[in-house]
Amino acid sequence: MSQEPGILDGLRVVDLAQGLAGRAATRYLAEAGADVVRISRPGACELGTGTLFRVLDRGKHPMALDPADAPGLKRLHALLAAADVLVHDLTPSQARALGLDDAALAALNPRLVFCAIGGWPQRHARADDPVAETLVLARLGLLDEQPGHRDGPVFIRMPFAGWIASWLGAVGVMARLIARDRSGTGGAAHTSLAQAALVPMTMHWSRAQRPSSVFAQGLPKSTPIPLHQASDGQWIHVHYSPDAAPWMAQALAAMGPEAVAAENAKYPPSHVAPNFGANKAIIATRPAQEWVRHFWEHDVAAQIAAPFGAIYADEQARANGYVAEVEDPVLGPTLQPGPAVHVQPPCRVQVCAPAFDLDVPWPSPSALPTSAPEAGRACHAQPPLHGLKVLDLGAYLAGPFACMLLADLGAEVVKVEPPSGDAMRRLERIFAGTQRGKRALALRLGTPQAQPVLQALVRQADVVHHNIRMPAARKLGIAPQQLRALKPELVCAHVSSYGPHGPRADWPGFDQLMQAACGWELEGGGKGNPPMWLRFGVGDHLAAAASVFAVLLGLYRKTRTGQGQAVAASLLGAMLTTVAEAVALSDGSITPIAHLDQDQAGIAPTHRLYRCADAWVAVAAFSPQAVAAFECLTASDPQAHFSRLTQAQALASLDAARVPAAPVLQAQGEPFLDDPAHAAAGLHASYIHAEYGQMRQIGALWDFGDMPLSLHIAPPALGEHSEAVLRELGLDQAAIDALVEAGITLCRPATAMAPTAKATT
Structure with a gap:
């Protein structure tokens, strides 16, 4: 029986990326049905060709060409002239040198969507810096934000920025494809490792004119984390x-x-x-x-801090397809990460594709919507998801953050929370970091009086999104099947902890527990040390971005079929994707990975942090030339070499030897928000909050070139927009007053609210 083609069947993608983020993003597109050509460049220094990249490149057509020579560039242009999407990680100067800058690509193929995932945003002063995650984290000051087993900055073992960037890249491509359906033209959908690294810092790096004491305190990195050692020596993370x-x-x-x-x-x-x-x-x-x-x-909610790769044997992961059986041509039968999202038709693990024959033309493009696209590029004055209406029924982090991403992309989002407030409001700074761009309606779901309001909200929405556990969702009447009974064309999205199927489908779970289950807490502790969590809530943010990708796949299909659907993502599915550094072999063993050293300084002499006489430097030498230069410079004892130098002297010598390196900056929360280079690149967003006054938060996570993002609406106060939203639904003042009197809604007095200010982006 033949399988139904994937949602992206007929979409043609060229993968010119060398690193993790771009190659993972195109794998997600391939799993959704896209036809991906993976180009390797002879002589280029790829960041990895081992197990990780075997997993990331599966299902793609391999093709070798060198765009630096005329025949190779001609062949590449022939591919791009017929392609829908290009993903690369070239810096702006590298792209210009190869004739692959944005203007050249748009001229070559006006329908082409092109996504660059560099180290820094395209408009940043450091856009041409080496694309190396450790160096980006060092300059941003994030290595100092991670707690460790010693004082000072620590090497972060999990490449979380690369994984988040992979989902941001895939989301950006899908958002641009949806905009292309309206306009008929493609364009940029860029992101970067720096923007991805800043995603979890939305919880921590923000400033308010009138902060409450709770907002001002934030969540210090010294907060104790409940990782406890049991009598058998194993560690348990309890949330x-x-x-x-x-x-x-x-x-x-x-x-x-x-x-x-x-x-x-x-x-x-x-x-x-x-x-x-x-x-x-x-x-x-x-x-x-x-x-x-x-x-x-x-x-x-609890999980044992498991060894890396042990998750492949997990019953729940297998039940949801997060673990896939793959026959690798070199390794034989393996267990690898499967698709992280559930959509219809389902995403599938693609088998190894044959070599691509450029002489055989690509198939015709997938059918466009029946409605005629808007003329020209005038519609690009609007964000990519302009006009999309989203109902956010979620709480805590993963669900609301997904809806914030949709709001950044231009969707109109109404956040519904009980009159007592989202449970996350008690952590005010974290809450504010997941709520930008929304209007807030206080509504006590599950009551008869609220039901007509909920039904009206659902009928006007295109997407309903939440992360409430399904037993509770069914009681409240917001399970996907209940919502789609009201409006079949809805795209209903749910984020769970452990996935929609299996014995733990309805269990509670949190980001840290998935870090423990997938082996990252043991790896993050360093050799011989107790496990250590990654402070940045990466599981929540990965699941949120994966959920947005699933939503956009659902909307893309709806445009072509008119049919809505339920889509799903989970913390476990998104986190298990990151275990691709290792696979399970047929004998039950796990392929080796690099381990963090006991000092939590690095994973190799050429990829680690070094303490200088006055500060720290980070080194990320990957090419044979850079490795040889580093070894020549530092001799047999690199740490002794750097201990004799100041940070400035060390960086000067590394730069002279052409060894990629960066200063490890510390205490950067406030300096980041004042940095003009970050502001110029759109990394700041400013607005007036109803309670806090002037706010500044982390800004743009993408750069769409001719299309803006929507970054001008502050996180809402509780009940801030209740009256306005209820009036838009047709309720008069008497009906609203009755809901307030019954405790069904809460309306914030208009006189207490300040006007909204334009974002600084």
């Missing part, structure tokens, strides 16, 4: 307080208040576990698996 679990409750009672207080006093206060110290002492009395089984039975 929120486990005190109600019977074993824990009994043990706390047996300890008595004084002993509990004494254990708690050994650690700083925890915002997630009031008895953090006592929990740690009690968990040390039983084996890890016994604790996890007990916690799961009593709805306490």
